[in-house]
Each structure stands twice: as structure tokens, then as C-alpha cells.
Amino acid sequence: MTPEELVRQALAAMKFAYVPYSGYAVGAALLTEDGKVFAGCNIENAAYGNTLCAERTALFKAVSEGVTEFTDIAIVGSLDGKKNTLVTGPCGVCRQALYEFCGPRLRVLMAKSEDDYIETTLGDLLPYGFGPANLE
Numbered sequence: 742m743t744p745e746e747l748v749r750q751a752l753a754a755m756k757f758a759y760v761p762y763s764g765y766a767v768g769a770a771l772l773t774e775d776g777k778v779f780a781g782c783n784i785e786n787a788a789y790g791n792t793l794c795a796e797r798t799a800l801f802k803a804v805s806e807g808v809t810e811f812t813d814i815a816i817v818g819s820l821d822g823k824k825n826t827l828v829t830g831p832c833g834v835c836r837q838a839l840y841e842f843c844g845p846r847l848r849v850l851m852a853k854s855e856d857d858y859i860e861t862t863l864g865d866l867l868p869y870g871f872g873p874a875n876l877e
């Protein structure tokens with residue numbers, strides 16, 4: 742799967758974002774080791790703290806179906822459909838949630854569009870991450 746295709750899937754998921762409070766829609770697409778994609782959007786709640794980010798929606802969908810090996814995640818976001826000057830980086834909670842299953846090598850594509858994205862790794866976004874290895 743090309744990075745462009747993964748970003749396209751994140752953009753498709755973003756359309757389902759439930760964002761009546763912030764207006765900030767996010768989509769994420771997580772690529773598994775065997776080439777499957779789990780996509781998710783953010784889902785807000787009137788009790789604001791109960792909001793679930795797009796990245797964790799995608800991750801929890803996959804893990805709840807027994808899939809725990811991932812290579813890439815693409816993330817897109819937009820405030821009220823406006824064109825972005827900034828990419829949407831995963832929040833700290835999502836970095837930690839992803840680290841549990843993906844570790845530092847996960848490739849992270851933070852995209853404005855399918856041909857305009859920053860490519861980095863989870864290790865760069867969460868250096869010295871605390872993970873399962875710490876508890877062995």
C-alpha cells in the first residue's frame with residue numbers, strides 16, 4: 742500500500758468524525774503487518790473528556806479484532822473543513838496508546854492531503870517511550 746493510499750483512507754474515515762463541539766474532524770488509518778487497514782475518526786461527547794481520538798478509534802478497532810501488529814498510521818485533520826496550515830500530530834495519549842502495540846518503529850504520516858504529508862516515526866514523536874519492555 743502506498744502512503745498516498747493510506748492517507749486517502751484516513752481522509753475517507755475523517756468524513757464520519759462526530760465533532761459537534763470542536764468542529765475539528767480527524768481521520769486515521771492504521772496499516773497492519775499483513776496489509777489490512779483499520780480506519781477511525783474522532784468521536785466527541787457532551788461530557789468532553791469522554792471524547793475518543795481518531796487514532797485510538799482505529800487502534801482499538803484493530804486490537805478488538807485480534808490484530809496487534811502495525812507498520813504505518815496516516816492521520817489527517819481539519820477544523821470545519823478549512824484548509825490546514827498545520828498537520829495534525831497525534832496527541833500525547835494516542836502516542837502512548839500506539840506505543841503499547843507498535844513501538845518506536847511505527848511510521849507516522851501526518852498529512853494535509855494525499856500528496857502533502859510529513860513522514861516520521863513514533864520513536865521520534867515519543868522518545869524514550871514507556872512500553873511493555875519496561876515491565877519485563
Ligand code: THU
Pocket residue numbers: 760763765766767782783784785792793794795796830831832835
Ligand atoms: N483529536 C484527535 O482525534 N486526534 C488527535 O491526535 C488530536 C485531537 C480530536 C479530539 C477532539 O475531538 C478534536 O480533535 C479537537 O481536540
